[in-house]
Every structure is written in C-alpha cells, then in structure tokens.
Amino acid sequence: MITELEMGKGESELELGLGLSLGGGTAAKIGGKSGGGAWGERGRLLTAKDFPSVGSKRAADSASHAGSSPPRSSQVVGWPPIGSHRMNSLVNNQATKSAREEEEADKKKVNDDHQPKDVTKKVNGKVQLGFIKVNMDGVAIGRKVDLNAHSSYENLAQTLEDMFFRTNPGTIGLTGQFTKPLRLLDGSSEFVLTYEDKEGDWMLVGDVPWRMFITSVKRLRVMKTSEANGLAARHQEPKERQRNQPA
Amino acid sequence: MNYFPEEVIEHVFNFIASHRDRNSISLVCKSWHKIERFCRKKVFIGNCYAINPERLIRRFPCLKSLTLKGKPHFADFNLVPYEWGGFVHPWIEALSSSHVGLEELRLKRMVVTDESLDLLSRSFPNFKSLVLVSCEGFTTDGLASIASNCRHLRELDLQENEIDDHRGQWLNCFPDSCTTLTSLNFACLKGETNVAALERLVARSPNLKTLKLNRAVPLDALARLMSCAPQLVDLGVGSYENEPDPESFRKLMAAIQKCSSLRSLSGFLEAAPLCLPAFYPVCQNLISLNLSYAAEIRGNHLIKLIQLCKRLQRLWILDSIGDKGLVVVAATCKELQELRVFPSDLHGEEDNNNAAVTEVGLVAISAGCPKLHSILYFCKQMTNAALITVAKNCPNFIRFRLCILEPHKPDHITSQSLDEGFGAIVQACKGLRRLSVSGLLNDQVFLYIGMYAEELEMLSIAFAGETDKGMLYVLNGCKKLRKLEIRDSPFGNAALLADVHKYETMRSLWMSSCEVTLGGCKRLAQNSPRLNVEIINESESNRMERNEEDERDKVDKLYLYRTVVGTRKDAPPYVRIL
Numbered sequence: 001m002i003t004e005l006e007m008g009k010g011e012s013e014l015e016l017g018l019g020l021s022l023g024g025g026t027a028a029k030i031g032g033k034s035g036g037g038a039w040g041e042r043g044r045l046l047t048a049k050d051f052p053s054v055g056s057k058r059a060a061d062s063a064s065h066a067g068s069s070p071p072r073s074s075q076v077v078g079w080p081p082i083g084s085h086r087m088n089s090l091v092n093n094q095a096t097k098s099a100r101e102e103e104e105a106d107k108k109k110v111n112d113d114h115q116p117k118d119v120t121k122k123v124n125g126k127v128q129l130g131f132i133k134v135n136m137d138g139v140a141i142g143r144k145v146d147l148n149a150h151s152s153y154e155n156l157a158q159t160l161e162d163m164f165f166r167t168n169p170g171t172i173g174l175t176g177q178f179t180k181p182l183r184l185l186d187g188s189s190e191f192v193l194t195y196e197d198k199e200g201d202w203m204l205v206g207d208v209p210w211r212m213f214i215t216s217v218k219r220l221r222v223m224k225t226s227e228a229n230g231l232a233a234r235h236q237e238p239k240e241r242q243r244n245q246p247a
Numbered sequence: 248m249n250y251f252p253e254e255v256i257e258h259v260f261n262f263i264a265s266h267r268d269r270n271s272i273s274l275v276c277k278s279w280h281k282i283e284r285f286c287r288k289k290v291f292i293g294n295c296y297a298i299n300p301e302r303l304i305r306r307f308p309c310l311k312s313l314t315l316k317g318k319p320h321f322a323d324f325n326l327v328p329y330e331w332g333g334f335v336h337p338w339i340e341a342l343s344s345s346h347v348g349l350e351e352l353r354l355k356r357m358v359v360t361d362e363s364l365d366l367l368s369r370s371f372p373n374f375k376s377l378v379l380v381s382c383e384g385f386t387t388d389g390l391a392s393i394a395s396n397c398r399h400l401r402e403l404d405l406q407e408n409e410i411d412d413h414r415g416q417w418l419n420c421f422p423d424s425c426t427t428l429t430s431l432n433f434a435c436l437k438g439e440t441n442v443a444a445l446e447r448l449v450a451r452s453p454n455l456k457t458l459k460l461n462r463a464v465p466l467d468a469l470a471r472l473m474s475c476a477p478q479l480v481d482l483g484v485g486s487y488e489n490e491p492d493p494e495s496f497r498k499l500m501a502a503i504q505k506c507s508s509l510r511s512l513s514g515f516l517e518a519a520p521l522c523l524p525a526f527y528p529v530c531q532n533l534i535s536l537n538l539s540y541a542a543e544i545r546g547n548h549l550i551k552l553i554q555l556c557k558r559l560q561r562l563w564i565l566d567s568i569g570d571k572g573l574v575v576v577a578a579t580c581k582e583l584q585e586l587r588v589f590p591s592d593l594h595g596e597e598d599n600n601n602a603a604v605t606e607v608g609l610v611a612i613s614a615g616c617p618k619l620h621s622i623l624y625f626c627k628q629m630t631n632a633a634l635i636t637v638a639k640n641c642p643n644f645i646r647f648r649l650c651i652l653e654p655h656k657p658d659h660i661t662s663q664s665l666d667e668g669f670g671a672i673v674q675a676c677k678g679l680r681r682l683s684v685s686g687l688l689n690d691q692v693f694l695y696i697g698m699y700a701e702e703l704e705m706l707s708i709a710f711a712g713e714t715d716k717g718m719l720y721v722l723n724g725c726k727k728l729r730k731l732e733i734r735d736s737p738f739g740n741a742a743l744l745a746d747v748h749k750y751e752t753m754r755s756l757w758m759s760s761c762e763v764t765l766g767g768c769k770r771l772a773q774n775s776p777r778l779n780v781e782i783i784n785e786s787e788s789n790r791m792e793r794n795e796e797d798e799r800d801k802v803d804k805l806y807l808y809r810t811v812v813g814t815r816k817d818a819p820p821y822v823r824i825l
Contacts, residue, residue, distance in 0.1 A: 078324030078734075079709070080590060080625060080652050081683075083381065085407040085435060086539070089516075090593065093542040141821060142329060 088131060091148045136164050136191070136222035147214050153206055157184045157193065164222060184222065192225045204228070257286045266291040285309055292316070293754050295333060295357065296779065299812045300341030311350045312376075313342075317357035319757050319806055320707075320732055323381060326759055326804070328783065330819045333357040336366075337817075343370035351376040351402075358382070364389030368396035375427075376402035383409035387417045387436070394420035402430040404457075412438030419444040428452040432459035434483045434514055442468045450475040456508075459483025462516045467495050473502035481535075482506075483514035487522045500525045513537035513563075520548035530555035534582075537563040539589045550575050560584045560618075565591040566604045566625060573608030577615025585621040586612060590652060606633030613640035621646040628659040629686055634668025638675035647672055648683035654710035654735070657687040664688055670695035673703075683707040693717035697724020705730040718742035722749050732757040740767030743805075747771060750778055755808035763805055766798030771807070772825035779814060780807045780825040 082090070135142040143163050150156045161184060184193040185206055193205040197216045205213070205220070260283055263269060273283040289312040292298060303310075317333025335357045342349055349371040359382045367374070374397045387410065393403065394417055418441045421428075428448070433440075440463040449455060449472050456479060458472070464485035473479065491499070499522070503509075509529045518541050533556050538544055544552075545567040553559075553572070559580040566588050568576075576583070588604055606629050612619065613636065620643050629651050649669075657664055665686040673679060673696050680702055684692060688711035696703065697720035704727055712718065718738040721731065722745065730753065739762030750756055765782070772780040783804035814824050 076654065076735075078321065078326045079654065080593070080650055081321075081324050081707075081709070082589065082625075083323040083407060084325055085381070085409070086589065089540055090542070090591070094592075097542075141819065144325075144329070 084131065091146070095148055132217060132219050134160060134163070134220040134222065137224045137227070139164065145220070147217070152210055153185055153213075156205075160184060160193065160220070160222060190225050191222050192228050194221050194223050194228065195219065196221070253282055256282050260286055264289070288312060289351075290314070294808050294810075295335075295338070296815050297754070297808060297810045297812070300338045302812065304341060304345045304347055308345075308347065310347055312353070313338075313349065313351070314353040314355075315357060316355045319356075319755060320730070321734065321757055321759065322356055326734070327806075328819075328821065331783070331822060332815065332817055332819075334817060335359050336363045339363050339367050339370070343367075347371075348373055350374055351378075353378040353380075354382055355380040356382065358384040359389070360384050361386055361389035361392070365392040365396075368392045373399060375399055376404075376430075378402065378404040378406070379408050380406040381408065386411035387413045387438070390433075391417040391420040394418070394425075395422070398422075398425070399427055400425065401427050401454075402457075403428075404430055404432045405435055406432065408435050410436055412436050414438045416441055416444065418448060421448050423451070426451050427454065429454045430457035430481075431455065432457060432483065434459040434461050434485075434516070436461045436463075439463045446471055446475070452476075453478070455479065457481040459514060460485035462486050466491050466499065466522065470495065470499040470502045473499070473506060477502075477505040478508055479506055480508050481511040481513075482509060484512070484516075484518065485514060486517035487515065487519050491522055496522065496525060500528075504528050507532070509533070511535035511537075513540075515541035515544060518543055520544045520546075523548055523552050526552070527555055531557060534558055535561040537561075539563040539565055539587065541565070542567070542591060545572075554579050556580060558582055561586075563587040563589070565589050567591045568604065568608075570604055570608035570611070573604060574611045574615075577611040580616060582618060583612075583616040584618050586616075586619065587623040588625055589623075590625040603627050606630050609633060610636050610640075613637040617641075618643075620644055623648040623650075623683075625650045625652060627652055628656065629665060629668065630658045630660050631663065631665055631668035631671075632658075632660070634665065635671040638671040642675045643678065644672070644676040645678055646681040647676065647679060648681065648707070649685055650683065651686040654685075655687045656685075664691075666691040666695070670699075673699040678702055681705045683709075684711055685709060686711075689713050690717040690720065693720040697721050700725055702727055704728060706732070708733045708736055710735045712736045712738060715739055715742035719745055722746055728752075729754045731755075733759070733761060735760040737762050739763050740770075743767050744771055747775055747778075750775070750807060751809050753809065755806065757804075757806050758802075759804040761801075761805075763802050764798060765796060765800045765802055768802055768805055769798065769825055776813075777809055777811065778807050779810050780805070781818070782823040782825065784821055784823070 131144040131146050133142050134145050145156070145159060145163070147156075150159065184191060194202050195205050195213075195217045196202055196219045198218060202221070208216075256279070260269075260272060263272065266289065269283060269287060273280045284306050286309065287307045288310060290303065290307055290310050291314045292303070293316050295315045295317050303313075315335065315338060317335070318327050318331060321327060322331070333356060335354055343366055350373050352367065352374075353376075359379060364385055367377075369392075377393060377397075377400075385408075390403075390405075390410075393400065400421075421444075425448075429452075431448075431452075440461060442464060445460075445464070446468065449458065455476050458476060458479055458481070460469070460472075460483055462485055464472075466487055469484060473482075503525055506529060510532055512526065512529070512533055512535070515538060520543060523544065530552065536553075536556060536559055538549070542565065545565070549564075549568060550572055553562075553575055557579055560582050562576065562580065562583060562585070564572075564587070568588070573588075576586075588608075590603075592603075604624070604626050606626070609622075609624055609626070609629075610633050612622075619641050622644065623646075626649070629649065634649075658668070665684075666689055669682075669684050669688070669692045673682070677699075679700055682696070682700065682703060682705070684707070690713045693712060693716070696706065700706075703725045706721060706725070706728065708731075715738055717736070718733070719742050721728070722742070732755075734757075738758065743758070743763050744767060768780055768782055772778070782802050783806065784802075818824055
C-alpha cells in the first residue's frame with residue numbers, strides 16, 4: 001500500500017488512498033479545501049477499492065448525474081450532515097468492531113505462549129479514535145485530522161503534508177515523476193512530526209507501532225526540526241539534507 | 248390595560264414566558280416596553296453577534312436566564328473552521344461586572360474556556376443551571392470549578408460537547424453540602440469517571456431526576472446508582488459488558504424495578520443487547536427512547552424492546568432498525584410524535600438490505616403514527632410516490648428533515664427528480680416550520696416551497712436547484728423565513744442581491760460552495776449597514792500569492808446575519824467581514 005502511494009500513478013492530482021480494513025471507506029473528512037462550485041472537485045480520501053480505477057474517479061464525479069459509479073456520500077466534506085460528535089462515535093464503534101474482529105481472528109492464530117498482537121487493547125477492548133488537532137509551527141490556524149481514516153504513519157504524514165505544505169496538488173514534471181513531498185517521518189525535512197500523549201508528554205511520532213500510537217495520541221504538532229532538541233539520531237546536518245533533496 | 252398600576256401589568260406579564268410573545272409585548276407602547284424590560288427574566292439570543300452584552304444588560308437588568316447561540320448550524324458538520332468565533336467569555340465578563348443575578352446559562356455552539364467557567368462559577372452566587380450543547384474549548388477542569396463553587400447548582404447538562412478530559416476529579420469537587428442537583432448529564436465525556444464520587448453524589452441528591460452517564464460507568468455501578476436514585480425520570484446508561492454475570496444482572500433488574508418514575512432512556516453507549524431485558528419492566532412507561540448511539544442493539548433485541556414501549560412519544564434510533572423494525576414501531580407506538588433515524592453505516596459497503604431504511608419505513612411510520620409532527624430521516628433512497636403518501640397521512644408535520652445519503656439521487660423507481668414529492672409535503676403540511684431537502688431537485692421544488700410553506704422558518708438545502716430562480720422563489724415566497732442555509736447549489740449573485748432587505752427580516756443566511764462571487768458579496772455589504780457579511784476562506788495561501796483580488800472569484804463560504812452592533816472584532820484572519 002505504501003509503495004503504491006509513493007510510486008504515484010501519473011495522474012494530474014495526488015489522491016490519497018486508504019488501506020483500511022474498516023470496510024473500505026472513510027466516514028469523515030480531514031477538512032475542507034477550497035474548491036470550485038462542484039462538490040466533486042474537492043480533495044478527498046478514496047477507499048482502497050477505488051485505487052485501481054482512481055484515475056477515472058474525476059470522470060465519475062462529473063458524470064454523477066449519468067449514474068456511473070455513484071460517488072459515495074462519505075467522500076464529501078461535511079456530508080452526510082451528522083454532527084461531529086455523533087460521527088466520531090459512529091466511527092469509533094466501527095473501528096472497535098473491526099478491531100475486535102481482527103483480535104478474534106488473531107487470537108485463533110496465536111498460541112498461549114505468545115503475546116497477543118494487539119498491544120493497544122484496553123481493558124474493555126475499546127479504541128478511542130476520532131478527530132485530533134494538528135498545529136504547525138508558524139501557522140496560526142490549526143487543523144483537525146481523523147485518525148480513523150489512516151492506517152499507518154505514512155498515510156498520516158501524507159495527509160499532513162497535503163494539509164500544510166500544498167497550495168496546489170502535487171505537481172508532476174514532464175517526465176511524469178512527482179516532485180518529492182517533504183518527508184515528515186524520516187528527518188529529512190526542516191519539520192518533524194510530534195505528538196502529545198495521554199500523559200501530556202511531547203513525543204516523536206514513529207517510535208511505537210501504529211496501533212499503540214493511535215490509542216495514546218491526543219494531538220499532533222508539526223515542529224521545526226531546529227526546535228526539536230534531543231532528536232539527534234534522526235536529525236541530519238543541513239548540508240547532508242540538501243544533498244539528499246531531490247533534484 | 249393602562250388604567251392599571253404598573254405592578255399589576257407586570258404581574259400579568261409574568262405569566263407570559265415565550266420570548267417571542269415578550270418581544271411582541273414590548274413593541275406595543277413605550278410604557279409597556281419599559282415595564283416589560285424590567286421584568287424580563289429569560290432572554291434568548293439566537294445569534295450572539297446580533298447584539299453585545301453591554302446593550303443586553305442595559306435593556307434587561309433583571310435577567311436571570313440567558314440563552315446564547317454562536318456558530319452557524321453547519322459548524323456541526325465541520326464546515327466552519329476553528330477559531331471562527333462564538334466566544335462566550337466577553338459575555339460572562341460583562342455579566343460578572345454588572346449587577347445581574349444570573350441563575351441560568353444555556354449555550355449552543357459556542358467556544359467556552361475553563362477560564363470562562365471559572366469566572367462564571369465565582370460571579371453568581373445563585374447560579375443554578377448550566378446547559379452546554381455542541382460547545383468546545385474547555386476541559387474537566389472547568390467542570391471542577393463549576394462543581395466546587397456553585398453552591399446551589401441544580402443542573403449541569405453537557406450535550407455533545409468536545410471536552411478535553413483531564414481525568415481529574417471533577418466529580419469529587421462537588422462539596423458534601425451540595426444536595427440540590429436535579430439534573431446531571433456528562434454522557435459526552437470520554438475519559439474515566441470516579442464512580443465512587445459519583446455514587447456519593449447521587450446518594451445525597453434526593454431531587455435528582457435526570458442522570459446521564461458516560462461510557463466509563465460500568466454495569467455494576469449502574470445498579471448501585473439506580474438503587475439510590477429510584478426517583479429518576481431520565482436515565483442515560485453508560486456501558487454494558489458483553490455478558491454480565493447473573494448476580495450483577497439480578498441486582499440491576501431489582502434496582503430498575505424500583506424506578507417507577509422512569510420515563511426516558513438513552514445512552515447505551517457501549518451496550519450489549521443481552522442486558523436489555525433488565526429494562527423491560529419500565530418500557531411500558533417510557534415516553535422517550537434514544538438508542539441512536541447504541542450500535543450494538545439491533546435486530547430482535549431491539550424489536551422486543553420497542554414492542555413493549557407502547558407509550559413512546561419520542562424515538563431516536565439508528566437505521567439498522569430497518570424497514571421491518573419501523574413497521575413494528577408504526578404498529579406499537581401510536582403516541583409517537585418525534586422520530587429520528589440516523590445512519591449507522593457510512594461506507595455504503597453493506598449490501599445487507601435489512602440494514603438500512605428506505606421509503607417503505609417512512610410510509611409505514613406515517614400511516615401508523617397519527618400524532619407524528621417531527622421527523623429526521625437518513626435513508627439511501629426515496630420516491631415521489633412515497634413522499635406524496637406521507638404527506639397525505641401526516642399533514643401535521645412541523646419539522647420535516649429528509650436526508651438521502653447520496654447527493655443528487657433521484658427517485659429510485661422513476662429516476663425523476665424529487666420535486667413533486669417535497670412539493671406534496673409543503674402543500675399538505677400547512678404548519679411546517681422546518682424543512683431539509685435532499686436528493687435530485689430542480690428549481691420546481693423551490694417554487695412549491697415559496698408558494699406553500701407559509702410558516703417555514705428554517706430551510707436547509709444541499710446539492711439542489713438549477714438556477715438562481717430556485718433561491719429567488721424561496722426568498723420571495725417564505726415570509727416567515729428566519730434561517731436559510733445552502734451548500735453546493737448553483738445559486739449566485741442574481742439571487743443573493745435581488746432583495747437585500749429580506750435579510751434584515753431573517754436571522755442569518757449561509758451559502759457555501761455556491762456560485763456567489765466576491766464582487767456580489769461586496770455589493771451586498773455596501774448597502775447594508777445592519778448586516779454583517781462574512782467571507783470565510785480557508786486556503787488563504789492561494790489568495791495571498793495573488794496581489795489583486797478578483798471580484799469574479801467565487802466565495803467558498805458566505806455567512807451573513809443581521810446585527811445592531813456592527814462588525815465584530817474577534818474574527819480570525821481568514822474571516823473577511825465586508
């Protein structure tokens with residue numbers, strides 16, 4: 001899934017794909033991007049099922065009246081009109097259900113000797129997810145991102161890069177290659193992704209397994225690498241960084 | 248009436264509670280205006296930016312109860328960015344430094360901080376009731392202030408707020424001397440709850456009528472709580488385990504059986520259906536049932552429960568009840584007045600036909616429940632024929648909100664637009680005050696709405712209409728229109744500018760992803776000193792790159808509202824007030 005994202009598809013717009021096991025869709029949106037009048041032109045999250053035919057999604061949207069592959073209501077900002085509190089609860093329920101189903105599937109595979117795979121399980125098995133705040137150094141207005149709609153750190157980083165670093169969708173040079181987006185996760189950009197955990201401590205994103213991360217994260221912050229003291233292991237020298245930057 | 252001394256007139260006025268009636272009274276003559284303003288206890292402000300706290304206090308110095316609403320309705324669906332506004336703090340500050348003896352504060356869609364709550368708790372010795380609906384910006388620390396300092400607190404009602412749960416001991420902050428609680432609702436809190444503190448609190452609150460728990464309160468605690476509060480009228484259940492042991496279950500049943508006053512049930516936030524039988528004894532008395540957060544309760548368990556609720560007047564449910572379940576409701580709940588059916592599966596992946604509701608369920612309800620007057624119905628499909636039948640069966644609708652999940656979806660049998668169906672609804676339901684339309688709709692439906700919906704006060708439009716005529720029909724026809732909210736519909740400047748004075752008769756207009764341009768909004772704002780015209784653009788970066796602004800640019804979001812206090816000063820940079 002990650003490889004597919006990075007390779008790109010040679011389309012005119014970078015579309016996010018989700019590799020969710022939650023039934024293939026997303027119930028919520030990250031936040032509205034400005035778009036034209038037609039609702040189909042917004043940035044949106046696609047389901048894993050759309051991935052193979054994602055190039056034709058745009059055509060499908062504008063042809064919605066003709067009835068070809070009807071766009072799912074869950075892909076439009078603020079639609080269906082369900083209050084965010086209720087929406088979070090709905091998504092949590094579905095996540096818990098899937099988590100529980102996965103757990104039960106895992107349990108069957110696991111011996112008594114081994115640790116259960118899901119280290120994030122709470123006492124009564126619930127997983128609290130939903131929208132969390134994201135702030136970036138130097139940007140006054142924060143955003144919110146729906147953790148449920150992501151399945152990995154790469155997904156999340158991609159979303160955040162789109163939110164904060166893109167004024168236009170990712171552009172493609174004539175050779176058909178992407179201009180490389182800033183990488184928040186490997187320390188190669190001037191920003192680094194951090195989070196506040198349940199105990200109120202600020203931590204670097206990426207150290208723990210994704211499932212553990214999403215149960216303990218309270219909010220995110222895109223921090224200037226220069227301010228992130230003590231992260232020497234992942235921080236590269238500026239010169240090195242420039243050398244590593246894509247042409 | 249002017250032959251009577253003022254005290255007598257005032258005494259008569261005190262029997263009039265509705266704020267609209269009060270507003271009418273105050274317009275009769277100067278003398279009545281003066282008498283009325285000094286005896287008005289409850290003030291309702293539908294838009295916190297229409298007036299400011301100083302003028303409020305000047306006019307109504309004796310007010311005891313204030314209701315304030317902040318953000319526009321579409322903020323509920325993440326269409327209004329953070330920090331847009333709706334801050335309650337200036338209001339509390341102003342009230343605090345005046346002589347107002349505030350006793351009740353009700354807020355909806357406002358930003359509330361811990362600082363505000365702390366100031367509130369310290370400023371009004373007789374403060375009795377705090378109701379927060381869809382608010383945000385505070386934490387359980389703020390609740391701790393309220394608990395600690397409001398000696399006469401009766402009501403703390405938190406509905407669907409975004410509260411940072413610091414897992415502090417706010418429940419412990421209620422002093423032992425606090426025995427006046429009548430209503431406590433903390434269902435929206437996400438964190439752990441100090442159950443022991445809660446039990447002690449409930450035990451010393453003999454007047455507690457409403458108790459709504461959050462997820463963190465388990466089954467055995469519920470049984471203990473109900474044992475010490477058999478006088479409960481309204482209960483929100485927290486969580487249930489999957490398989491309660493027989494002893495816990497028995498204790499719960501025993502406790503519930505004593506609750507002969509129980510009339511309203513909600514919550515079941517983490518509930519397994521196996522525990523429902525414990526509630527069977529009270530079902531026959533229930534008038535309100537809210538299972539819209541109870542994803543696990545469906546199928547036969549749900550049906551069995553509903554079949555016992557013969558006196559139900561209000562039902563909020565998930566669409567997993569299915570058409571079959573709604574048929575049962577129609578057969579059982581003859582007293583039903585309000586029904587809300589929410590979607591349970593947003594991915595649309597389930598092909599399971601039983602898992603959703605369609606026009607069949609709606610028609611069944613309309614046929615079986617003669618007293619039905621309010622409906623909110625999320626469904627996957629609809630037909631004109633069904634809507635026409637519903638209109639015939641239920642001409643008494645006051646609120647009719649239909650949301651077909653897929654935008655632009657036509658009548659699934661005839662493939663036509665749904666104009667005729669909605670037209671039938673507005674024509675039959677002469678008392679209709681609130682309407683939400685959806686599905687494939689042309690301008691025709693708006694012609695019908697303008698012609699027939701004489702009492703309509705609030706209209707919500709999404710993905711509908713063809714030309715400016717649609718919006719014009721509504722603006723010209725609906726004389727009592729107060730709130731109009733439109734998204735993703737092709738209405739532009741011609742409609743927006745046709746009758747600028749109309750907006751001063753309304754509370755507000757919202758238009759997002761429509762065809763109105765910056766130029767149009769500017770022209771609107773130029774001639775309207777008593778309107779605030781706000782443009783909300785989230786992606787400022789695009790616009791800042793360009794040095795000139797293009798008047799032909801379409802506006803992302805337009806929010807305009809009438810006001811007597813001019814431009815607000817607390818707008819964030821991405822909100823432009825013209």
